[in-house]
Amino acid sequence: MKRKPLLMVFALILGAALFFPLQSAFAEKPIVIGCPLSTAFVYGWDAQRAITLAVEEINGKGGVNVGGEKTPFKVEVIDTRDLEPGVPVSEALLVVEKLILEKNADFIMGGPVRSEAALAAMDLLSKYKEVSILTTGVLTPKYHARVAANYDKYKYCFRITGEAKWMVGGEIIPCLLEIGKEYGLNRLFIMIQDVAHARAGGGIIAKVMAKKGWHVIGQPEVYPTGSSDFSMGLLKARREKADVILIWMDMPQTSILLKQWYDMKIAALPFGSIIAAAEQPGFWKATEGKGEYCLANVVNAGNAPSNATPWTMKFVEAYKKRWGLEPEGYGTSSSYMAPYVLKEAIERAGSLDSEKVVAALEKTDMVGVYGRIRFDPKSHQVIPSLDPEKGAVGTIFQWQAGRRVVVFPKSIAMGKIKLPPWMRK
């Protein structure tokens, strides 16, 4: 009689031991997307949210068809902290390696976010033959130039978001020239953050605008990451009678800059080539409307409401429903598109094999949230355009009465650029 309970316990343990391994063996192994993102910053958390939203939608429709078998995506995010001041690039590299080795990521998506970290991570991706799609941050043209220069080594690296060269030459400069023509402005003052893409971008804009006949005031003012006082720079802009203040900074403190600009009533239009704070929907409330008239470039359409493609507003609404606010930073719509592009490539490849997926990604041609999405087969950079039917289209908006109104390019514009009352002559 005493043996009976003991036997029952043994039977239960045996049953559990047999049942659980069998259960896990039968469970479908998800496709792991490893996301190295700087999650404390908008370019990190917006990408995380957008990737999560896309993956939920894809999984909700049955997942990815890999050679006839439906498999779900699984997102693994690790904070790289690469946008934080003083955090070395090696931190981001450790995160990428951890995602590959410990989390068994099949693909890398999102970041690293900082250009310096992403460039350093390319060798790691090449070493592990890990296909990666950059979706946020990383504006440096060096990224896709390296792929083109050494294709065999770096062919696993793709970028689905815009890059500085096109952004400057194709969008920012034409937009500045348009403003100059419309309002008779031609004195440019440049304020940039001390990071690679901003230094490069600010320098190029200064050179090109000078060639285009604008008067560029002095050298770009360089601010260290984390700066919280811009008063002396703004006073210089005022003293030198600047018409436009070009800002290229990806730190949240840029909202301070705009508050100071408003308080000092500087008679120059703030133009954010990259301006993290002003990109976000919460900016208006955070600055109590002091950021009105600020222009902000958000790299890809869909990061502010527009009708670039039939999918654009659907995405904006879906994001709003899932996260309670409109798409936030310049990496949102591109991060949302990346899982869809990857899904399609895997389905066409019929496999998760890196070589096959690379070949399939190179053949991508779909109309997404921000226009037609194709990769340059040599550099793996998404092909840009001012027309959403021809390529990935960008967006420059202006804050007007609490709304982000798209003003450039004309093909998707929802309104016209306005000057602050203290600037109107």
Add this chain to the structure above:
Amino acid sequence: MEIFIYGFINSISLALIALGFALVYGISRIPNFAHGALYVVCGFITWSFVRSLELNYPLSIILAMISTGIIGGLIYLFILIRVRGMAISEIIASYAIGLAILEGLRWRGFKGMTYTLPTFKEGSLMLAGTPVDYHRLIVVGVGVCIVAFLWIFTHHTKVGLGLRAMAQDERAALMLGIDSDRMAVVAMGFGSMLAGLAAVLLLPLGNIVVEAGYNVLLLAIAVCIVGGLGSWVGAVMAAFLIGFAQILTVVYIGPHFQMVVALLAIILTLILRPSGLFGRQKELEERV
């Protein structure tokens, strides 16, 4: 004129940031490395009162400062009191507390640029041809008042005199019946409230971000080292030295080097005059 006006504003801001740190060290000899965290905490508490509980702004500020003072006092009562007198342990313990607070805030989702406080008064005026907003003028006014208040408090009130007695000679103060632990709690609470005051004055000019905690700590340390650890008069003088040096650097060299000024000031002070401008740690100089 721009340099003078904004140099003065910057100096007062630095003095406000550093006074709490200088006061705690001057009285209890505790280097409060949680100073930056308390600054940020007070900002977030005020924000919560104003934005979430929708309390009256001045009331929110008073409540937030009191809360920060209580947090500072509790940090001393429950943690720092156990390591009192062991300098390295005090630094490690207070820095760890600060780190835990700041990273805890980040972990709880206090990130981004959406946490802001309203300015006390909107608008600006022209001061000798230089635009200055009213809020900055209020910062200067309050800063000057605080320095005056501190002097009166430490010279003409019983608690203030007790604090000074502690700062001058803790053993002698004990013999005269002054409870050193109680005074240390008061100093820590008062120092934390000063960190809080700096926060509610300066944060409306920008936004409340966790990273500010690290910057504030660094600036407070720089000011106190240059001024002389333990001397709040020295801290005020050093704030003016560093404040003007920073503005001159921005104007004549470039904003990129602004932060270098504080770090360079620390290095130069430690090489040339280790006890700082008004420091009383003569033994340091003797060793050098």
